[in-house]
Amino acid sequence: MADPTPAAPRPAPAAEKKVAAPTGPPDPPPPDDLARPAYLEPLTAALPGAIVHTSYWVGDWTLITTSEHWVAVLTWLRDDPRAAFDACADLTAVDWPAREQRFDIVITLYATTRRERVRVKIRVADQQAAPTACGVWPSANWLEREVFDMYGIPFAGHPDLRRLLMPDEWQGHPQRKDYPLEGPGELVLEAPDDWIAMPELRRGVEIE
Amino acid sequence: MTTNRDTATSAFDTDELVINMGPQHPSTHGVLRLVLRLDGERVIDMDVVIGYLHRGVEKLTEQRDYTQIVLLTDRMDYVAAASNNLGYVETVEKLMSLEVPKRAQYIRTVLAELQRIASHLVWLGTHAMDIGAVTVFLYCLRERELVLDLFEEYCGARLTYNAMRVGGLPMDLSTGWEAKVRAFCDLLPGKIDDYETLLTNNRIWLERTKDVGVISGADATAIGLTGPALRASGVRRDVRKDEPYAAYKDFDFEVPLGTRGDTYDRYTVRLIEMRQSVRIVQQALDGMPDGPVMGKVPRLIKPPAGETYHAIESPKGELGYFIVSDGQSLSPYRLRVRPPSLCNLQALPQLARGHLVADVVALIGTIDIVLGEVDR
């Protein structure tokens, strides 16, 4: 086990082939002949400039907005009878480290009466506070806590921003793409920030 | 014990009792921890602490290929593994726009509904046991054992089935399996009558469940309740009806609704759901088409770049999967599970405030959580 010679660098995994790191889903625009949802036009009229992009793919509508308009768009979608998205089904984030604003915050809404879903997204940069949706749907509370826990995105105005799943004293945010997947257990457990900061240490380690 | 003298206004200055319920407690259904602030036995406030069973399933999926992930989904809601499988494979199929043969759809529906029965039986047993009716627990597990036998015969496993594949099913039904399922379907309604004899009109059961943990439909929707817990509040939302998946649009079944949104309604709604599940299974067996159980699926499952969200009605509520594919790797770029247990558990403090310690136990039971799914 105790090999005196430094271990040879691990062969680069297949995923590290020279492929440009993805910078986000394609979010294809809807085909022109497809009927737009009824709420879309009133929404763009009511909040000009809020909807940056609209996308339709495999049956899912996605609206892309900006941090400034996030709460306004969500509130409008909840309150306007043409939208009536009364339930926040899910809120999560996706990490695209190659991008400047690396995180997508994705919320999936559901309209109980109209039986329809829509996805709304914003992009935020690392360490940039995202606006909270807790005021619009109380159910966003834990979901945002989980995103904070897993991605380290602080939510401005969140009533109770603590880690949800990981221990309170945990360092680092496990769902980030640059979070180390392997390493000498204790160091990762106790001080993953140090571990992340030492790539030379990460290189030669074999896990048992 | 903590003192709360600053806020105590009464002349009889009393202290609050902070009590830790769990993570090792007989009625927290796993490793749930509740920090209760009590005034006598009355719950003033509650903090729910979760994460003791966090295994990083979402992170793990980013390192596994699409077929291997089916195994991981088994281990989330481990009393309803087939439902988890179904939600996952359907999401990948939606992402890849795959056609699934009709026979596979029907068998999936049968499995999902048997799973719903099994999960509800575990729920009823543990819920009744928390309220003190231990006998019901053993009766329920007796019938659940029969469902597990059916699953064992289908896929060889009793708990973590790994029973579905992207594009279809790993294997066809064995001969004689359908007859056994039919026999079970004939047996179960009578057994449900037995449970009802013990509970439904039992004075103590009524006193323990009526008007306990009442939540209105609007509040329940806002806090994120789904599934039977939401329907007991009178909100008609069932993914099987609203956005039919698998073969549900071919079957005739009712979605039971409650009126008061209390623990008793959640109990009756789930009992009726079990009976409806039996109906669905029988219809599916009657109409079972012939044909292959595996559709045309590429050898390497590599969805095109894009993202999608797909939800199914798991026994606990809306089980959603949000998968992002980068179109390059054989693993999802991001796989997010929308666990019904987590979102339902969020309503617990709201339900429990002002009730007694004994009700907290009943309420944990009534929202039907599985910690494997809450923490993932």
Added chain:
Amino acid sequence: MIDMVVIPVFKMLVVITAVLSAVAYMVLLERKVQAWVQVRLGPMRVGPHGVLQPIADVLKLITKEDVRPASADRFLFTLAPILVVVPALIVFAVVPFGTSTTMFGKEISLYITDLDIGLLYIVSVASIGLYGLILGGWASNSKYPLLSSLRASAQIVSYEVAVTMTLVSLIVTAGSLSLVEIVKAQEAHGVWYVFIQPVAFVIFVIGALAETNRAPFDLPEAEQELVGGFHTEYSGMRFALFFLAEYTNMIVVSAVGVTMFLGGWLAPFSSVSWLAWLGLVPGWVWFSLKTFLLLSLFLWIRATLPRYRYDQLMRLGWKVLIPLALVNLAVSAVLKVLL
């Protein structure tokens, strides 16, 4: 000498041995009955059909490490189980298992003593056990036991009022506080008091369940809520003493119930001439049989019913049972004067 010392000591030994072994087999019976109701087998490994299970249980409990929490009050923590178990046992001093029998040419009464105030003695001595529960919960210095002992004290005190009230109506009917006299009064009346005082019997059974912390009133021990109740922090023999006391108390209330309502050692159907041969069976057999039936009722109830909640239990006690017992007492007294 023999009459004053030897025979009473011998009787005590017999009663204590009998009670302790009855408790041991009560536990086995409870497990078996529960198991049969719940489509299980129950203990099967130790001896044929698990009949030696109680012995194994006792050996296990005796050899277990005796753990005492560091923050517990040492003296009271030790005292509490003793305080629970001793009153439960000494109550048997006045329970009449039969009238008398002739042994070695001597007339021997089948009770240790016949106090004129036997019933008062039972009610007061049995209440002392409550201190054990409260002290046990408090001395553990732990939160769940504390909550549980609060529940226990409130519950037992309120149900004792109802039970004692019904016993008073029985005293009015029988005209005596002595248990032996009460049974004899039933013999003289030619009818068991359960038929004269059915309401009192129902209140007594409900109250007895609550006083002995049995389901559906087992709130102080609700393991699903309070993890085990006042004996959460107890282990080994100290825990066994709580256990012993609980089951002894069950036997006590059943024995008292049998004495007061079911004619004690009297044979049933004494007025039916063709069943007169039932009177040949010794009285203590009838007594044991009736006690066993009442105990089985307790076990049956436990296997069937869910548990009450604390406030509902209190409501039932104070708003239903106590008023009912009072009315019953008043009616008994009026009838006694009129008839």
